[in-house]
Structures are given as C-alpha cells and as structure tokens.
Amino acid sequence: MRTGVGKTTLLRILAGLATPTTGTATILGAAPGSPQARATVSAMDQTVPLYRHLRVGDQLAAARALNEQWDADLAKQRLSALGMTTSARVGKLSGGQQAQLALTMALARRPRLLLLDEPLASLDPLARQDVLGWLMTCVAEDSLSVVFSSHIIAELEQIASYLVVLSAGQIQVAATVDSLLDTHLALTGPAAGVDDLYNQVEVVTAQRAGRQALVLARTGAAPPGWAARPVTMEELVLGYLREPAARGAGESRLEIVR
Amino acid sequence: MTAMTVRRMTWATWYKHRFSVVGIPAVFLLPALALFADGVVQRHYLSVHHLNGCLVANATTGGSSCVSGAWVSFIRPSPTPNVIAVAILALPVLAGLFAGVPWVARELESGAFRFTWTQGTSPRRWLLGTFGPLVLLAAVSAAMYGAAAYWWYQIAQWQAGTSIWSWRWSSFELTPFSLAGWTVLTMALALLCGVVIRRVLPAMIAFIVTLGACVYLSQTWLRPWLFGIGTAAKQVSSSTSAGWPSSATTYTVRTWFQTPGGQRVSGWPAVNNVSAWLAQHHYTYWVAYQPHNHLIWLELARNGILITVAAFAVLASVWWLRIRPAD
Numbered sequence: 001m002r003t004g005v006g007k008t009t010l011l012r013i014l015a016g017l018a019t020p021t022t023g024t025a026t027i028l029g030a031a032p033g034s035p036q037a038r039a040t041v042s043a044m045d046q047t048v049p050l051y052r053h054l055r056v057g058d059q060l061a062a063a064r065a066l067n068e069q070w071d072a073d074l075a076k077q078r079l080s081a082l083g084m085t086t087s088a089r090v091g092k093l094s095g096g097q098q099a100q101l102a103l104t105m106a107l108a109r110r111p112r113l114l115l116l117d118e119p120l121a122s123l124d125p126l127a128r129q130d131v132l133g134w135l136m137t138c139v140a141e142d143s144l145s146v147v148f149s150s151h152i153i154a155e156l157e158q159i160a161s162y163l164v165v166l167s168a169g170q171i172q173v174a175a176t177v178d179s180l181l182d183t184h185l186a187l188t189g190p191a192a193g194v195d196d197l198y199n200q201v202e203v204v205t206a207q208r209a210g211r212q213a214l215v216l217a218r219t220g221a222a223p224p225g226w227a228a229r230p231v232t233m234e235e236l237v238l239g240y241l242r243e244p245a246a247r248g249a250g251e252s253r254l255e256i257v258r
Numbered sequence: 259m260t261a262m263t264v265r266r267m268t269w270a271t272w273y274k275h276r277f278s279v280v281g282i283p284a285v286f287l288l289p290a291l292a293l294f295a296d297g298v299v300q301r302h303y304l305s306v307h308h309l310n311g312c313l314v315a316n317a318t319t320g321g322s323s324c325v326s327g328a329w330v331s332f333i334r335p336s337p338t339p340n341v342i343a344v345a346i347l348a349l350p351v352l353a354g355l356f357a358g359v360p361w362v363a364r365e366l367e368s369g370a371f372r373f374t375w376t377q378g379t380s381p382r383r384w385l386l387g388t389f390g391p392l393v394l395l396a397a398v399s400a401a402m403y404g405a406a407a408y409w410w411y412q413i414a415q416w417q418a419g420t421s422i423w424s425w426r427w428s429s430f431e432l433t434p435f436s437l438a439g440w441t442v443l444t445m446a447l448a449l450l451c452g453v454v455i456r457r458v459l460p461a462m463i464a465f466i467v468t469l470g471a472c473v474y475l476s477q478t479w480l481r482p483w484l485f486g487i488g489t490a491a492k493q494v495s496s497s498t499s500a501g502w503p504s505s506a507t508t509y510t511v512r513t514w515f516q517t518p519g520g521q522r523v524s525g526w527p528a529v530n531n532v533s534a535w536l537a538q539h540h541y542t543y544w545v546a547y548q549p550h551n552h553l554i555w556l557e558l559a560r561n562g563i564l565i566t567v568a569a570f571a572v573l574a575s576v577w578w579l580r581i582r583p584a585d
Contacts, residue, residue, distance in 0.1 A: 017584045049372035050352045065269035066377040
C-alpha cells in the first residue's frame with residue numbers, strides 16, 4: 001500500500017500492460033494479455049488513459065468498435081446519470097469526470113474481473129461514494145470481481161472482502177478481510193510487558209507511548225494482563241505496513257519484479 | 259488478425275485519428291489535383307501547337323521545338339519545374355514526420371495506448387491495426403499523387419532541361435511506384451522511431467536522421483548497385499558515336515577495352531590516336547548499358563527493396579513492443 005512497493009507494476013502485469021522480468025502470472029486461469037484474459041478483464045489505472053482530443057461520443061464509439069461485447073445501454077445510462085454529454089471534449093472534462101468515463105467504459109465491456117489502480121484519486125468525496133456504490137451494485141448484480149488498489153484504507157473497508165498488503169514487492173498479507181479481523185486483536189497493556197508478549201502471541205507491531213503500549217497481535221484471545229479489542233482494517237493495514245518483516249495470513253508466493 | 263478484428267480496429271482508428279485519416283489523403287491529393295490541372299493546360303497547349311511528339315520518351319529529335327514550346331507555355335521562372343519536383347519528393351517525408359511519427363508516438367507518450375490495450379486489444383493488434391490503415395491510405399494516396407507528378411513532369415521537364423532522358427532522376431523518383439515506396443518506408447520508419455523512443459519530438463528527430471541515412475544509401479549505394487545489374491554489352495567506336503546505344507533512352511554503366519583474348523582492360527591509353535592504337539593492338543571498345551526497357555524493372559526492384567526495409571522496420575516495431583510493452 002506504500003508508494004513504490006510494486007502494486008501498479010503488479011496490476012499492469014495482470015492487465016497485460018507489462019511483462020514480468022522473471023516468474024509467471026495467471027489471471028482467471030489464463031496468462032495476462034492472452035485473448036482469453038483480455039476478453040474477460042478490464043483495467044483502469046490512476047493515469048485514467050483516454051483519448052483526450054476526442055469527444056465523449058467518439059471515445060465511446062472507439063471503445064465499442066474495439067470490443068466484441070459492449071453494453072451500450074449501461075454506458076448510456078451511466079453517462080446520463082453523470083450528466084455527461086457525448087459532444088463534450090474528453091480533455092475538457094474534470095479529472096473526476098474523466099475517471100468516471102474511463103470506469104464506465106471499463107464496465108461496459110461486461111468484464112468478469114476489473115482491475116482498478118487508484119481509481120478514485122481524482123474524485124471528490126461525493127463522487128467517490130457514488131463510484132463505490134456503483135461498483136458494489138455491479139459486484140452484486142453481475143458477479144463482477146474487482147481488484148482495487150488504494151492508499152485510502154477507509155475506501156477499502158467499505159468494499160473489500162479480500163485484502164492483500166504489499167510491501168517491498170512482496171505479499172505481506174493475503175486473506176479474507178473477515179478472517180484477518182477475526183484473527184487479529186489490538187492489545188493494550190504495560191509497555192514493560194511487551195518483550196514478554198512476544199513469547200506469548202504473534203506480535204505484528206508494538207507502539208509504546210510512555211508506560212502504555214498498543215500492540216497489534218495475531219491472536220484469538222488476549223494474554224493475561226492485556227486488554228483486547230477487535231481491530232479495524234486501518235489498524236491492521238497500518239500495523240503490517242509499519243513492520244515490513246511481519247508476515248500475516250495467506251500465501252506469499254508472489255514477488256513483483258519491475 | 260481476422261476480418262472482424264481488422265474491421266473493428268479500422269473503425270477504432272477512424273474514431274481516434276479521424277483528422278489524420280482525412281488529412282493524409284488531402285495532403286497528397288490536393289497537390290496531385292493541382293499538378294493534374296496544370297498538366298491538362300500544358301497538354302492543351304502542346305496539342306494546339308502540334309507538339310504532341312514532345313511527350314514521347316525518346317523524342318530527342320523534337321528537342322528544340324519542344325523546349326521553345328515549353329518555354330512559351332510555362333510563364334514561370336526557369337527553375338520552377340525542378341523546384342516543384344523536389345517539393346513533390348518532400349511530401350512523403352512530411353507525411354511521415356507530421357502524421358506517421360505522432361500517429362503512434364503520441365499515444366505512447368500520453369499513455370492513451372493503455373485505453374486500447376485494456377479494451378480487449380493486444381499491443382500487436384493495436385500497433386498493426388493503427389498502422390495498417392494509415393500506411394495503406396498513405397501509399398494509395400502517394401501512388402495517385404505519383405501518377406499525377408509523373409504525368410505533369412513529362413511536359414515540365416522540357417522547361418527544366420533540353421531533352422528528355424528516360425534515365426534522369428525524375429524518371430526514377432517521380433513515379434507512382436517510387437512515391438508509394440518512399441511513403442511506405444517513411445511511415446514504417448516513423449512507426450519504428452515512435453515505438454522505440456515513445457516521445458513525439460525526439461522521435462521526429464530520430465526519424466529525420468534515419469530517413470536521411472536511407473536516402474543517402476539509396477542514392478549513393480543502392481541505385482548504382484542496381485544499375486550495374488543485368489546490363490547489356492555492346493562493342494562501340496571509341497572515337498565516334500557509331501554503334502553507341504541511344505543516349506536518350508539508355509544508361510551507360512561503364513566502358514572498357516577488350517583484348518583479342520577477351521581480357522578486359524580499364525583506363526584510357528595515353529596515345530593521340532586511340533582508334534589507330536586499338537586497331538594496331540586488335541583491341542575493341544565496349545560499353546555496358548541499361549536498355550530502356552530495364553528502367554521499369556529496376557524501379558520496381560528498388561521500390562521492392564524500400565518496401566522490404568519498411569517491412570523489417572514494422573517487424574522490428576512489433577518485436578520492440580513485445581519486449582517493452584509499456585513504461
């Protein structure tokens with residue numbers, strides 16, 4: 001989730017936009033960039049790739065021409081809901097509108113999997129909520145899966161069912177959100193007892209503040225002398241990011257090489 | 259690529275590059291129209307003054323009357339036809355520079371290529387589907403433009419020179435084949451520079467340098483090499499024009515002396531009377547030349563080589579894109 005850890009590279013590899021220098025990747029059972037993968041995977045990155053010299057209508061027409069499967073009604077309804085006219089020049093739209101347009105075209109292809117790399121970065125809070133709501137609707141109604149990369153953990157908390165934390169090109173955590181929240185606790189207790197705690201539970205990170213310490217631990221129950229409460233996703237993610245050496249649940253076979 | 263894919267990519271290219279798709283033919287066909295109109299006026303003049311023989315390629319016999327007719331016909335400064343001829347040749351270069359290079363490089367520079375690549379289209383299809391319609395359009399337009407240029411220069415050259423020589427540079431370059439061949443090469447080099455450099459302005463500079471090298475090699479190496487292939491040989495007089503092939507229709511490649519044993523001797527004897535010297539030593543004088551009917555084949559061969567180089571440039575672009583798909 002930090003910058004430069006390789007999440008954009010990973011998503012570009014999965015989208016078929018880049019090739020790994022070593023290793024292989026598979027997406028929906030196919031090689032990224034293969035015709036099978038291209039037909040079922042849509043992607044949108046933070047640069048919001050669009051032909052900015054075109055009008056919205058021509059941009060949509062180009063997308064329609066490129067795809068065998070295209071849901072024109074979905075695109076039309078979405079743009080209508082956004083109040084976007086087809087005669088508007090793409091480059092003249094605001095950053096948020098451009099992101100909405102790109103997302104509309106990514107979804108009008110009716111993909112099985114949508115890869116989104118920081119898609120909401122250019123949106124205002126209201127538009128973010130709108131997009132997240134729309135994404136959730138697509139997920140629920142069309143069985144769409146979304147890989148969503150973001151620095152804003154609060155966004156992830158709303159929509160994520162599976163969490164992958166990347167650090168230094170390695171997977172640090174990869175598990176369902178529910179299982180992660182079930183297996184981690186925030187422990188509060190004496191700072192002097194932190195060293196002993198390492199022998200009792202799997203400590204992810206420990207922060208000392210005077211006599212008190214706040215510990216993120218991978219455990220189902222609080223050790224004696226420590227108060228426990230459920231962790232939030234933000235605490236969980238930040239805890240792991242503070243300790244790149246810590247490994248959480250899930251498989252860590254992935255290494256991202258630029 | 260299937261027919262469906264080609265159709266889809268062509269439509270997508272139309273939506274993305276509509277201005278260029280209309281602009282490229284316009285750049286070629288508007289000057290072609292102007293040359294055609296001018297040619298009609300000039301031919302009308304020749305017809306009225308019974309100078310139609312001037313249009314025959316080997317009409318050296320009508321030289322002076324054709325020249326004077328053309329001088330009267332062309333109310334322009336003397337160098338105009340050759341200046342226009344050079345400008346005609348510059349058009350494929352300009353098309354490559356201002357349409358060919360940005361065609362792909364701009365998408366790579368702006369990142370817009372990611373849009374197409376994530377819309378079910380592979381990089382190779384994107385590249386060939388974008389480049390294919392462009393090069394086809396440019397080549398057809400250039401061929402039509404070349405036909406007009408060739409037709410126009412048949413008369414214009416009378417003002418620029420004193421006789422028609424079928425092997426002059428204009429006969430080789432100002433043809434539908436040559437202009438289409440050069441246009442295909444410029445577009446392919448533009449594609450390669452754009453794909454490798456991925457920035458419009460540096461790619462334009464690289465394109466000019468690369469194309470300049472190709473033009474230099476074509477004129478200093480390829481053309482002389484081709485002209486030396488498949489020549490006809492003939493024994494001629496060393497002192498008179500007797501036996502020499504027509505200078506208006508043939509291209510002399512080399513001359514040499516030959517001993518009675520058939521051995522070739524180069525150089526020129528340092529004697530006053532060469533004919534007597536040859537007779538005394540039983541030497542003969544020979545010329546190797548390209549007959550008039552070889553011109554079209556050499557032209558096709560040269561343009562075939564240009565198109566082959568262009569094909570390699572396209573393949574190199576595809577290969578480069580495969581090993582370096584995106585930044």
